[in-house]
Amino acid sequence: MTMTDLQAKTTAPGLRRLLKMLLxxxxxxxxxxxxxxRRVTPVKTPEPGTTPKTERPRRIDRSKLVEMTDAxxxxxxxxxxxxxxxxxxxxxxxxxxxxxxxxxxxxxGVNLWNPIMRAFGQSYGxxxxxAELSLHNRYFPYFAIGVDNCNDTPDESNFTFRTPVSPYFxxxxxxxxxxxxxPDYKLQMGLRYGFTSYKWSVENVTVxxxxxxxxxxxxxxxxxxxxxxxxxxxxLKVKVFKNWSLGWNIIYHSLIHDTKSSxxxxxxxxxxxxxxxxxxxxxxxxxxxxxxKKKTSEVNTVxxxxxxxxxxx
Amino acid sequence: MKSLVYISGLLAAGALLTQSCSxxxxxxxxxxxxxxxxxxxxxxxxxxxxxxxxxxxGAPSDTLLLTLDSRQQQLYLPFRSTSPSTSFYIHYCQKAxxxxxxxxxxxxxxDAVPYFASEDCGAMYHYRVTRYTYTTHLIDSVGMTDxxxxxxxxxxxxxxxxxxxxxxxxxxx
Numbered sequence: 001m002t003m004t005d006l007q008a009k010t011t012a013p014g015l016r017r018l019l020k021m022l023l024x025x026x027x028x029x030x031x032x033x034x035x036x037x038r039r040v041t042p043v044k045t046p047e048p049g050t051t052p053k054t055e056r057p058r059r060i061d062r063s064k065l066v067e068m069t070d071a072x073x074x075x076x077x078x079x080x081x082x083x084x085x086x087x088x089x090x091x092x093x094x095x096x097x098x099x100x101x102x103x104x105x106x107x108x109g110v111n112l113w114n115p116i117m118r119a120f121g122q123s124y125g126x127x128x129x130x131a132e133l134s135l136h137n138r139y140f141p142y143f144a145i146g147v148d149n150c151n152d153t154p155d156e157s158n159f160t161f162r163t164p165v166s167p168y169f170x171x172x173x174x175x176x177x178x179x180x181x182x183p184d185y186k187l188q189m190g191l192r193y194g195f196t197s198y199k200w201s202v203e204n205v206t207v208x209x210x211x212x213x214x215x216x217x218x219x220x221x222x223x224x225x226x227x228x229x230x231x232x233x234x235x236l237k238v239k240v241f242k243n244w245s246l247g248w249n250i251i252y253h254s255l256i257h258d259t260k261s262s263x264x265x266x267x268x269x270x271x272x273x274x275x276x277x278x279x280x281x282x283x284x285x286x287x288x289x290x291x292x293k294k295k296t297s298e299v300n301t302v303x304x305x306x307x308x309x310x311x312x313x
Numbered sequence: 314m315k316s317l318v319y320i321s322g323l324l325a326a327g328a329l330l331t332q333s334c335s336x337x338x339x340x341x342x343x344x345x346x347x348x349x350x351x352x353x354x355x356x357x358x359x360x361x362x363x364x365x366x367x368x369x370x371g372a373p374s375d376t377l378l379l380t381l382d383s384r385q386q387q388l389y390l391p392f393r394s395t396s397p398s399t400s401f402y403i404h405y406c407q408k409a410x411x412x413x414x415x416x417x418x419x420x421x422x423x424d425a426v427p428y429f430a431s432e433d434c435g436a437m438y439h440y441r442v443t444r445y446t447y448t449t450h451l452i453d454s455v456g457m458t459d460x461x462x463x464x465x466x467x468x469x470x471x472x473x474x475x476x477x478x479x480x481x482x483x484x485x486x
Contacts, residue, residue: 157432157435158343158436159429159435202427202436205435207394207436207438209344209392209393209394210344210391211372211391212372212373213373214373214393214394215394216395216438218427218438219427220427220429263428263429264428264429264436265431266429267429267431275431275432276431276433
């Protein structure tokens with residue numbers, strides 16, 4: 001069959017009718033296919049004269065309810081026939097999200113870690129003072145300022161490393177996991193950024209290759225560095241007497257920026273400690289100054305008299 | 314309260330433990346020591362030369378760095394920190410070569426830069442080699458992979474010898 005024959009046939013009126021019917025049939029088949037895809041969930045109807053197995057919640061007959069107050073002071077509704085007790089949740093005050101006020105306390109502390117470690121032979125570190133503000137007894141913005149120095153000749157080493165008394169600063173925040181508990185005890189995790197600018201020297205260096213039997217000596221004097229580091233802290237605080245508390249922290253720290261020097265890297269960084277250590281500690285004696293002693297729940301408590309006044313109004 | 318006391322004790326013990334375990338020690342050399350490797354010029358392969366001795370020119374008591382008994386593919390050639398240059402000699406002990414005139418000499422000129430590596434590795438010099446020369450009795454050539462000698466334990470000097478081909482032993486320079 002040629003193309004001309006095909007065109008002649010398709011233009012014939014009988015064939016047009018045939019095509020229309022064919023299209024109609026296709027639509028009907030497509031519609032049938034769609035309806036065949038519809039899912040039907042079979043439901044087994046219970047047999048007549050039997051009770052369904054699933055138990056429905058019992059309905060409480062409100063006419064038989066008596067209003068009472070339980071030991072916690074909550075209003076409860078008691079069904080006098082069945083003895084069922086139901087708490088009247090409409091009358092219950094919603095539990096506060098944070099029971100301590102926004103501006104709760106200010107705590108100031110002295111870090112005694114380095115003085116204690118110096119007593120055990122450490123050759124560096126002095127100490128710092130810090131302060132933190134308690135927000136809802138949950139969040140604690142933190143700021144510390146301190147000074148450190150170093151004068152260390154490690155065992156079997158060929159040098160003396162010195163850093164004069166140099167300042168450092170730390171800023172960060174902590175989170176108290178026991179935020180709705182007694183504020184005398186805190187379990188905290190924190191994040192801090194430390195910054196320091198300092199000088200360092202390596203003195204009395206003796207270099208001996210061991211072959212030439214001709215040792216040489218030198219010193220690297222007054223190099224200046226600036227360092228920044230990040231600290232992740234985990235620790236706790238315990239009240240020991242009146243407003244005085246003690247606190248421990250384990251600190252994981254990491255240097256994030258450091259001035260490069262052609263004479264090497266300083267082994268001690270104020271506020272950070274020795275370069276090689278990833279973990280250090282903190283032990284603080286602190287004093288807490290309450291700002292707002294009232295709990296949020298106490299502030300929000302509505303007395304009966306007030307309620308009645310509101311109702312009358 | 315009791316649990317807090319336990320946690321406190323645990324934290325204190327942990328902190329003291331971490332203080333005592335913080336040092337990892339020096340994983341590199343405690344001095345900047347140039348490491349030289351020996352190679353055959355014909356094949357470019359690393360070799361272990363036999364019947365040679367190596368020492369520093371002017372070393373106390375003519376102490377050797379490589380003796381006849383010790384056969385090595387690599388050898389440290391320590392620079393003299395009090396001097397701006399250091400020379401080493403290679404003496405060949407084979408019968409036909411056992412003459413001081415046939416010794417090869419290798420000399421390095423350098424700048425010594427004071428450097429503090431770390432608490433564990435200590436302070437040392439880094440050497441910046443500015444020039445090196447050598448004689449070519451049995452040495453074919455000498456190459457340096459880096460002109461800066463640090464305490465990192467890596468080969469920076471390559472000494473290529475003219476060696477006899479095992480298949481043609483007579484083919485010796």
